[in-house]
Every structure is written in structure tokens, then in C-alpha cells.
Amino acid sequence: MPEIKTIAVLGAGTMGNGIAHVCARSGFLVLLCDVEQGFLNRGLAAIEKNLAREVAKEKITPQQAQEARERIAPTLDRDALAVCDFAIEAATEKFDIKSALFGDLDRILPPEAILASNTSSISITKLAAQISRPAQVIGMHFFNPVPVMQLVEVIRGMQTSQSTFDTVQSLAKQLGKTPVEVNDAAGFVSNRVLMPLINEAIFAVMEGVATPEAIDQVFQLGMAHPMGPLTLADFIGLDVCLDIMRVLVEGTGDPKYRPCPLLVRMVDAGWLGRKSGRGFYSYA
């Protein structure tokens, strides 16, 4: 199995800065790459805040936080990633952006390097088919907040080799995560099962079956979910939920994934959940 020392993380947003954080905390050198200095600065500030929180909770020592910080080098220069032996892409969820980025990574990184994507919905198989090393392309689907959540869905594309899969399983464990194997299909497992639940909860609101509060209580008190599906939908963003339902309909051709009309109307109204101040609940 090739030894991994330096990891390229593409995108310093919500997920990218979390991934850079856990990689650095686990002893890897990280090159964190974005398209604008402002995005890098914001990502580094988030890492700083999250490391400080871990120190305050005594999960790591101030010395370990300092060492993790020093292992992360921000860069705007994609060619600088030539020193990396592994890449995790966490850029904006658009096929054209990811496809162009994978083309560059394929050109820049050493031929044996594995290229992983943190995509929530784009086909790993299709991303892999665009480049010269499809056997070394794989999905590593982390969960938000990355430093806290235990799961990594490891997504095998059609062309992913066993050795790539084994390396990524082992890397996920070195990052302190639990990898779960999933094949490449629309929504993988997490969103394929979670989003229809959220969508059905929205149908229940639309049809007057119960209030959002009552629906959330059913799941918290009856199924021991830490938050109900509508609170969770507001947290994820209703626009993101709608996009994922559309990916499920398109990817499977199955009308059972039809987005609830109330979800569509709320997104049209700009009621996107927490981030817009209003969703199923108000966030003044």
C-alpha cells in the first residue's frame, strides 16, 4: 500500500476546512487549495476556531493544536499540489467544476496518487471516466461537522480498484473515522434513505397530518433521533434537500423520489432554513 504523507484538500469551505483539520490532526501534511485568498482565510479561521474548541474540551492539547496548525499550508497555486500523494476534493457541488478540477489533479499529482471526492451526489464513476487513472478515483463522503462526525461513506465507482479501496479504508481509520463501504448510486446510502424521510415529513406538513414540531417530536421521542427531520432539513438547507431529491429522481428514474410541492414552494420563496432565517422554524 503506498505511504501517504501529504494530502491535497481542494476547497476550504465547510467540508474542506473540516477535512484539512482532521488530516492535520492525524499527522498528515496538508495543502489546502481554493480559488480566492478570502476563501482560504475563512477556512483557516474556521480551523483555528475548531482546534481551540477541541483544546477547551480537552480532546487535544494546546501543543497538538499548534502542531496541527503548522501542518496546514494554504495555497492558490494548483501546480504546488505536485508534492501530494493523495487528494480529497471538496469543491462546489457542480459537475463541471469537479470534472475540470479532476483533470488538473490528474495532470499535476504523481501517477500513483489517489484522487478522492467528497461529493454528496455526483457519480464517482462519471468523474473517474474523464481522466487517465479511473482505477484510482473513489468517493470519500464525510459528514458535517467533519471533526465531530464518525462516518465516512467510501464510495466505489465502477472502475475503482481494490487497492484504491483498501488504501482509502485504511486512511479513513487513520483519520479516526469509521469507513462504511457503499457502491456508486444516486444519493449513495445516506441521502438515498435520509432525504425521502425528510421529503415524506414535508408531505405530512403539507397534508396537515401534524405540525413540524409534532413531527420532530415523534422522531426525537419515539425513535431517539437527536433532531427531528424538519429541524434537520432546516439545518442542511431546504435548497440542498431539493437538489438531492432531484438527483434521486433523475438518477433512478423512479417517481417515488418526487420532491414534495411544499418543499419546492418554500425554496422558491427563499425560505431555505437556518441560513436564510426561515424554514420550518424561524431563526431570528
Ligand SMILES: NC(=O)c1ccc[n+]([C@@H]2O[C@H](COP(=O)([O-])OP(=O)(O)OC[C@H]3O[C@@H](n4cnc5c(N)ncnc54)[C@H](O)[C@@H]3O)[C@@H](O)[C@H]2O)c1
Ligand atoms: N455541507 C455539507 O453538509 C456536505 C456534506 C457532505 C458532502 N458535502 C459536499 O462537499 C463539497 C463541498 O461542500 P461545502 O458545503 O464545503 O461547500 P462550500 O460552498 O462551503 O465550499 C466549497 C469551496 O470550494 C471552493 N472551490 C470552488 N471551485 C474550486 C476549485 N476549482 N478549486 C478549489 N476550490 C474550489 C469554493 O471557493 C468554496 O470555498 C460538495 O461536493 C458537497 O456536496 C457537503
